[in-house]
Amino acid sequence: MLVIITYDVSTISAAGRKRLRRVAKVCESIGQRVQNSVFECQVNQMQLEELERKLLAEIHEKEDSLRLYRLTEPVELHIKEYGNFRAVDFEGALVL
Amino acid sequence: MLVIITYDVSTISAAGRKRLRRVAKVCESIGQRVQNSVFECQVNQMQLEELERKLLAEIHEKEDSLRLYRLTEPVELHIKEYGNFRAVDFEGALVL
Numbered sequence: 001m002l003v004i005i006t007y008d009v010s011t012i013s014a015a016g017r018k019r020l021r022r023v024a025k026v027c028e029s030i031g032q033r034v035q036n037s038v039f040e041c042q043v044n045q046m047q048l049e050e051l052e053r054k055l056l057a058e059i060h061e062k063e064d065s066l067r068l069y070r071l072t073e074p075v076e077l078h079i080k081e082y083g084n085f086r087a088v089d090f091e092g093a094l095v096l
Numbered sequence: 097m098l099v100i101i102t103y104d105v106s107t108i109s110a111a112g113r114k115r116l117r118r119v120a121k122v123c124e125s126i127g128q129r130v131q132n133s134v135f136e137c138q139v140n141q142m143q144l145e146e147l148e149r150k151l152l153a154e155i156h157e158k159e160d161s162l163r164l165y166r167l168t169e170p171v172e173l174h175i176k177e178y179g180n181f182r183a184v185d186f187e188g189a190l191v192l
Contacts, residue, residue, distance in 0.1 A: 004165055006102060008131040035104040035161050037133070052176070061179040065131050068176040069100055072168040080148070080164040083157040 002075045003048060005031070005039040005055070008065040019058055023066075026054045034081075098171045099144060101127070101135040101151070104161040115154055119162075122150045130177075 005027055011017045024033065030051060031041030043051060052068070059066050071078045103119050106112045120129065126147060127137030139147060148164070155162050167174045 006131055006134045035102055038102045059179055064179045066178040069165055070174040071165060078166040082162040083155055083160045
């Protein structure tokens with residue numbers, strides 16, 4: 001299944017930037033970064049559970065926001081994309 | 097149907113910040129902002145077409161990235177949310 005992961009963290013603090021890097025690393029280990037804080041991950045049920053467990057270990061629930069959206073197959077009927085696939089320098093954005 | 101809209105724009109330039117504000121305004125007129133650049137919009141087919149038309153009029157396809165994900169009903173089976181619903185001061189973030 002394809003799961004869309006969106007993540008919000010304040011990157012004003014060094015701790016926030018570190019969390020964002022760690023969350024991105026977890027997501028990138030199994031998925032594709034498509035926007036600064038949006039990842040598309042093709043996973044099976046076991047992988048999804050492991051991914052959620054890893055993400056929940058990284059985020060601070062009081063400060064951060066994590067959302068997972070599961071798309072129905074065929075996913076190409078449920079996704080539309082416009083513009084630049086990589087609109088920003090993600091690594092640059094992380095150290096702003 | 098529920099459509100998830102994610103948007104990336106560089107907010108380093110004043111023009112980028114202005115585009116982000118205008119995109120947010122379009123989305124908020126019909127949906128709910130759930131993260132800094134993620135919106136959930138409950139729309140019918142006509143509203144979706146109008147929304148897409150308005151968004152495409154605002155973004156710069158060379159610089160920005162816009163993605164729309166359509167969820168299948170019942171959407172509560174396809175969404176998981178963790179952490180703070182509003183992780184950041186959205187208005188503050190727009191003028192960073």
